[in-house]
Amino acid sequence: MSIEAREARQPWILLSPTLTVITLLLIVPVLFIVVYSFWLRTSVGDVQPGFYLDNWADTLTDRFYRDILLTTLRIAAITTVVCALMGYPAAYFIARAKSNKALLLLLLMLPFWISYIIRTMSWIYILGTNGALNTALQWLGITAEPIQMLYNETTVILGLVHFLLPFMVLNVYVSLDGVDETLEDAAGSLGATKWQSFLQVTLPLSLPGLAAGSLLCFVLGAGTYITPAVLGGPRDAMFANLVYEAIIIQLNWPLGAALSLLLLAVLGALVMIYNHFLGLGQLMKGLG
Amino acid sequence: MSAVTLSNISKQFGSFTAVEPMSLDIPEGQFVTLLGPSGCGKTTTLRMIAGLLDPTGGEITIKGRRVNDLPIHKRNLGIVFQNYALFPHKTIADNVGFGLRYRNVSKEDAARRVREALELVQLPHVADRYPSALSGGQQQRIALARAIVIEPDVLLLDEPLSALDANLREDMRVELKKIQHRIGVTSIFVTHDQAEALAMSDQIVVMSDGRVEQVGPPEEVYNAPASEFVANFLGASNILPGQCTGRQNGTVVMDTPLFGTVPVPAEKAPNVPGAGAAKLVLRAEKLQLVPKGQADPDQISAEAVVETVDYQGQAVRYFVCSGDTQLQAINMIDTRPFAEGDSVSIQFRPRDCAALPGA
Ligand SMILES: Nc1ncnc2c1ncn2[C@@H]1O[C@H](COP(=O)(O)OP(=O)(O)OP(=O)(O)O)[C@@H](O)[C@H]1O
Ligand SMILES: [Mg+2]
Numbered sequence: 201m202s203i204e205a206r207e208a209r210q211p212w213i214l215l216s217p218t219l220t221v222i223t224l225l226l227i228v229p230v231l232f233i234v235v236y237s238f239w240l241r242t243s244v245g246d247v248q249p250g251f252y253l254d255n256w257a258d259t260l261t262d263r264f265y266r267d268i269l270l271t272t273l274r275i276a277a278i279t280t281v282v283c284a285l286m287g288y289p290a291a292y293f294i295a296r297a298k299s300n301k302a303l304l305l306l307l308l309m310l311p312f313w314i315s316y317i318i319r320t321m322s323w324i325y326i327l328g329t330n331g332a333l334n335t336a337l338q339w340l341g342i343t344a345e346p347i348q349m350l351y352n353e354t355t356v357i358l359g360l361v362h363f364l365l366p367f368m369v370l371n372v373y374v375s376l377d378g379v380d381e382t383l384e385d386a387a388g389s390l391g392a393t394k395w396q397s398f399l400q401v402t403l404p405l406s407l408p409g410l411a412a413g414s415l416l417c418f419v420l421g422a423g424t425y426i427t428p429a430v431l432g433g434p435r436d437a438m439f440a441n442l443v444y445e446a447i448i449i450q451l452n453w454p455l456g457a458a459l460s461l462l463l464l465a466v467l468g469a470l471v472m473i474y475n476h477f478l479g480l481g482q483l484m485k486g487l488g
Numbered sequence: 489m490s491a492v493t494l495s496n497i498s499k500q501f502g503s504f505t506a507v508e509p510m511s512l513d514i515p516e517g518q519f520v521t522l523l524g525p526s527g528c529g530k531t532t533t534l535r536m537i538a539g540l541l542d543p544t545g546g547e548i549t550i551k552g553r554r555v556n557d558l559p560i561h562k563r564n565l566g567i568v569f570q571n572y573a574l575f576p577h578k579t580i581a582d583n584v585g586f587g588l589r590y591r592n593v594s595k596e597d598a599a600r601r602v603r604e605a606l607e608l609v610q611l612p613h614v615a616d617r618y619p620s621a622l623s624g625g626q627q628q629r630i631a632l633a634r635a636i637v638i639e640p641d642v643l644l645l646d647e648p649l650s651a652l653d654a655n656l657r658e659d660m661r662v663e664l665k666k667i668q669h670r671i672g673v674t675s676i677f678v679t680h681d682q683a684e685a686l687a688m689s690d691q692i693v694v695m696s697d698g699r700v701e702q703v704g705p706p707e708e709v710y711n712a713p714a715s716e717f718v719a720n721f722l723g724a725s726n727i728l729p730g731q732c733t734g735r736q737n738g739t740v741v742m743d744t745p746l747f748g749t750v751p752v753p754a755e756k757a758p759n760v761p762g763a764g765a766a767k768l769v770l771r772a773e774k775l776q777l778v779p780k781g782q783a784d785p786d787q788i789s790a791e792a793v794v795e796t797v798d799y800q801g802q803a804v805r806y807f808v809c810s811g812d813t814q815l816q817a818i819n820m821i822d823t824r825p826f827a828e829g830d831s832v833s834i835q836f837r838p839r840d841c842a843a844l845p846g847a
Contacts, residue, residue, distance in 0.1 A: 380571065380573065382569050382571060382573040383573050383575060385538075385540055385560070385567070385569070385573065386567065386569060386573040386574075386575075386634075387575075387586065388539075388540075388559075388560040388561045389538060389560055389561070389563075389565055389566070389567040389635075390561075390586050390587030390590065390634070390638060391561050391562075391564075391587050391589075391590030391591060391638065392561055392586075392589075392590055393559075393561050394561075396590070400575075400586075401575055404577050405576070405577055
């Protein structure tokens with residue numbers, strides 16, 4: 201075998217364990233879900249194999265599903281914007297820190313050592329009626345009665361920001377870290393103020409990281425079901441909660457399959473659009 | 489009027505002194521080079537002038553105005569960075585025109601000035617490209633064009649040629665000097681390359697360990713070094729211990745164990761006291777090897793044996809031993825170089841020597 205042929209084969213050999221796992225655990229199950237989405241749950245409760253379009257008709261025409269999809273996308277979008285506004289300055293600070301960069305990055309990763317569910321639940325102890333904040337307000341005499349702070353859209357967004365902020369910071373950090381600091385010096389020497397240098401040079405050069413972070417926050421945010429389940433009220437269900445409801449509570453697997461495929465298609469389309477304009481390479485940099 | 493005046497500026501990083509108090513006066517239009525080995529504080533000095541670092545002490549004036557508290561964007565300086573620092577997301581025209589956005593220049597004027605600057609650096613055809621589509625040497629020229637298009641009061645250049653390969657470096661050196669001469673901008677150039685400094689400068693500031701060792705025009709710094717450090721940093725020198733025995737007809741008479749009496753021109757021994765211990769500085773290029781016994785009687789000579797031959801193309805560097813003293817000589821090759829172990833005569837003219845005080 202020639203050297204070129206061997207080198208061409210090598211990546212595939214190295215990738216094969218991963219590809220096997222992805223195929224078995226991701227592609228095959230998704231294909232099952234596709235098949236399921238065309239089956240039907242009969243009125244007696246058992247599932248009938250076949251090729252029925254009923255689930256898809258429900259999923260695509262029912263206004264209830266459409267509204268929740270739009271709510272989901274709205275919550276994900278607000279979360280992404282909040283993460284970007286909060287994450288960018290933090291990433292800038294870390295990227296420009298003269299020392300302790302490694303420590304700052306470690307602190308950023310620290311929350312990942314605690315389960316996401318536990319981190320989400322912790323808000324109940326802070327914002328709940330017997331939580332830290334209410335106790336403090338009453339103790340200070342500012343309020344007489346506990347205030348209902350939990351179980352609304354704001355707390356869902358709060359929980360999502362808490363969960364997703366590190367992803368944003370990491371992505372922006374990677375981008376900013378690659379921006380040569382002397383570029384700002386150069387802009388300054390040419391007459392730009394610090395703020396103008398930032399707008400003209402640093403910000404545009406860090407946009408790929410901001411875009412990657414935003415995509416990640418949006419997709420993860422839109423696909424979550426734990427945060428709305430724990431921190432949201434009955435009317436704050438997001439799309440993934442519908443899937444959960446259909447499959448686990450109603451045992452209607454075919455409908456759940458169709459719903460989850462719709463969410464997958466919407467988010468997949470978003471990733472495609474991103475890839476078309478910016479390329480997924482940047483995303484990998486941020487994750488790596 | 490001086491373009492730039494440094495009065496006792498110094499820089500401390502914590503307890504470490506990067507630049508000891510230094511003073512310097514740079515006349516309008518001059519090309520001044522800060523020369524010194526790595527870590528001697530050249531960049532630190534330049535960054536203080538640029539406004540990228542606050543001096544710990546002292547005062548900087550540019551065109552008569554104290555600028556210590558003036559931020560970089562108000563100093564009107566052109567800076568060429570070692571890594572060029574071109575904006576990768578802007579076209580060459582936008583890069584060069586960047587500084588004009590912050591000056592009251594009309595669109596048409598800006599476009600014309602950008603075009604002229606690109607013509608000056610001989611790259612009029614790359615305006616629409618991005619920096620990544622240019623070679624290193626071309627990026628270098630664009631960085632220069634961007635710095636001079638704003639008609640800066642002072643041009644600061646931090647090792648702008650060091651990233652180029654040797655041949656290109658020499659071409660750019662000539663071209664940079666030509667452009668500087670043409671627009672007449674006061675320039676402060678940082679380098680650790682003595683050849684660059686000698687070829688380009690009106691004045692050289694030799695620095696070592698945060699201190700200024702000598703300031704002067706190239707010939708002076710080269711021919712009459714003020715310290716052993718300068719003598720060795722600008723080319724190779726032989727430093728021989730000796731005694732100064734007095735002054736005579738505009739010469740300082742040196743007595744050395746190896747060569748006997750050597751009358752050094754007084755202007756090349758400005759700091760040597762009338763009598764006492766002193767050192768003779770004999771440049772390696774000025775020490776010539778000739779076949780044994782064929783020394784020129786008008787020159788000072790001694791016998792020696794060739795120890796090492798370092799062949800360099802058109803020149804050759806010899807290490808020779810005369811008595812217990814090892815000497816270095818760099819000679820152009822006429823015919824055939826000497827070989828190791830050859831017995832030779834070494835000779836030099838006393839007027840090519842310099843002298844330093846001290847033992
Ligand atoms: N921000 C800083 N903090 C601490 N020390 C510094 C800092 N910047 C520079 N130094 C020290 O100051 C000294 C002078 O540095 P400088 O960059 O001026 O050297 P240089 O002459 O430009 O050297 P080179 O030729 O290598 O660029 C060095 O010893 C360097 O380590
Ligand atoms: Mg330097």
